[in-house]
Amino acid sequence: MADTKIVAPKEGALERSWNWLTETQVWKSVFRHNAPITDRNRVLVVLSNVFLHLHPVRLRKSGVRLRYTWCMGGLSFFLFLSLTFTGVLLMFYYRPTLEYAYTDIVGLREHVPLGIMREMHRWGAHAMVVTVWLHMFRVFMTGSYKPPREFNWNIGVIMLVLTLLLSFTGYLLPWDQLAIWAITVGSNMARATPFMGSEGPGSALLMLGDVRLIHAADDARFALLGGTFVGEGALLRFYVLHCVGLPLAIAVLMAVHFWRVRKDGGISGPV
Amino acid sequence: MADEPNAPVEGAPASKGPPAKPAQPAVPPNLAGKTTSAAVAPRRPPARKKKVVDDTSPLLSRRSWLGLAWGSFTAASAGALAATGRFMFPNVLNEPPQQFKIGFPDEYAPGVDERWKDRFGIWVVRTPSDIVQEAGGFYALISVCTHLGCTPNWLSAELKFKCPCHGSGFRPTGVNFEGPAPRPLERARIVLADDGQILVDKARKFQFELGQWADPESFLRV
């Protein structure tokens, strides 16, 4: 019964080519279901698409009420995506070395078309810190951290820290005075890490004979900076952390976070 | 067979009832023409139970093997993690030396000398009379703010070190007098080398608040 497709005799060329197109193997392998105009087709379309299926088919009404959610989680995710995109673009020009880092940043503004790309990355990063905080605030104020969502709240706390670390590591990359001294001040705090920082509590107890095991050249701050001061090693380490390490970590946690939102019953409703 | 008396045995005729059917079992009508293991696969007799075959290895039982495997996997992972951590600490550092010669004493005029600040991170100060040592000579101030580690600037007009980060101020002696810095700048070991040059060693630091500025090596008398 394969050849019973009824073709109206008066079809125009447009209609004919449309019919031909929608019958091709390519088309049918991409659009596996009919147009999502019925409930059933909507579900079929959504569930068989990897991107669409990330979003639930049904939502509570409160889940789309802006006054309730502030959309801050969604905005944070959107900003993360746009930061990833602009960040990759910046990587085409930026070289993380003492010689080039600063001039490349200036060059991004002066010599590259659409030098606004760097500003978008920078302002997007500031905005993401704000939206993540506001998201936490909303979740806290609506009590959405309570069971069964307490696990996801903790994932969120880790992601907040990762967001701040992304912001912190990115801050060094322009390699101007502000950056160098901000990271100097910031990384000096790592000296006070218990046991693992050379000036931290307990580190003086770790002795081998009368040699200190934890000193300025092998403590937590050193691991961060790849040196005993903010120099070449620090720039490279922060670059790698900023562009690869931290984004990977936060992306994995985001996947867990979104998945848990749905497993815990979707976006929490008003109490 | 004793435990499952009713299990059919392939090829063996059933002991009672009608004669044995062909090897192909009957297929339910709703599954006709479909490939399903339920319908087609002949049921096999249960494997004869030998004495727990898997656990008769002369060396280790199955459970011990598994324990050994997981144990070595865990150990290998821990080792890899430790190696990764160690990887972050290079054996050689491209950083300025901690110990260096800075020339002869008569190359320095009284006052704060900035020539080694960029390269070695110290100010060499020649003073007619030190506040602690009460003698004339040299000391080397380490150019790291005792607040949070920025590099202060020497303001020769105001005779003070001023930190640009949060505004700490230090006298030429190194003693703090304004801003958030909680203690004076540190001094480095300063001695005369065999060839008569001044030798500075930043690995050895002297802190005023610990009374260490009285140490003979914290000050070079001339």
Ligand code: FES
């Ligand atoms: S680091 Fe110098 S005043 Fe804060």
